[in-house]
Amino acid sequence: MPIQAVLFDFDGTLADTLPLSFTAFRTVFKQYENREVTNEELVAMFGPTEEEIIEVNFTDKAAAPQAVQDYFSIYEAGHNGESVRNSEINGLLQLLKDRGIRMAVITGKAAGLRTYGVRWLSTFQSQRYDVEPDGVFNSVAEFVELLDKDRL
Incomplete structure (x- = not known):
């Protein structure tokens, strides 16, 4: 057949897209949590959706919805690159x-x-x-x- x-x-x-995902996560963690996260730390968070990773791992729960939107914007914009x-x-x-x-x-x-x-x-x-x-x-x-x- x-x-x-x-x-x-x-x-x-x-x-x-993994490097792009890392960049988007690192950006929102730094901007909203003033927290530097390594790729290894991010991999340890993988499993849930992107939204859930941010919601669960942010201490400032009120900032999480905007951080999620920013993550999506950074991630999608990065698809225009050749990488x-x-x-x-x-x-x-x-x-x-x-x-x-x-x-x-x-x-x-x-x-x-x-x-x-x-x-x-x-x-x-x-x-x-x-x-x-x-x-x-x-x-x-x-x-x-x-x-x-x-x-x-």
């Missing part, structure tokens, strides 16, 4: 497009950050989609349903 569709994780697969792009991945996506293979992004990112991955991948295909990050299994099930209905 030929390949009909390919699912990709965005962060760390389609784009090298997150990968010419080999771009070549693969172009090859899949040329062969008519449909593609989707599955990510655990918050809606605002997920939208960037969808926009980025949509440059390689004409149809847009948005798969909710309610866990990989739910996302895959939704994608398969769209594929079965030929809506993707």
Whole structure:
């Protein structure tokens, strides 16, 4: 059976976003908590969403909502840089497009950050989609349903 569709994780697969995430976290921790955090400390916080990392680890809970928004702004703005792009991945996506293979992004990112991955991948295909990050299994099930209905 030929390949009909390919699912990709965005962060760390389609784009090298870990350094960008570190920069965004370090910036908001410094600005709102006057706290220097290392990459190792940030990795130890990973697991929850970006929002939860900030909310749980901030002592100034009132500052957390604005810090979350600033994190998202820094993170999204950083995607315009070349550091997150990968010419080999771009070549693969172009090859899949040329062969008519449909593609989707599955990510655990918050809606605002997920939208960037969808926009980025949509440059390689004409149809847009948005798969909710309610866990990989739910996302895959939704994608398969769209594929079965030929809506993707």
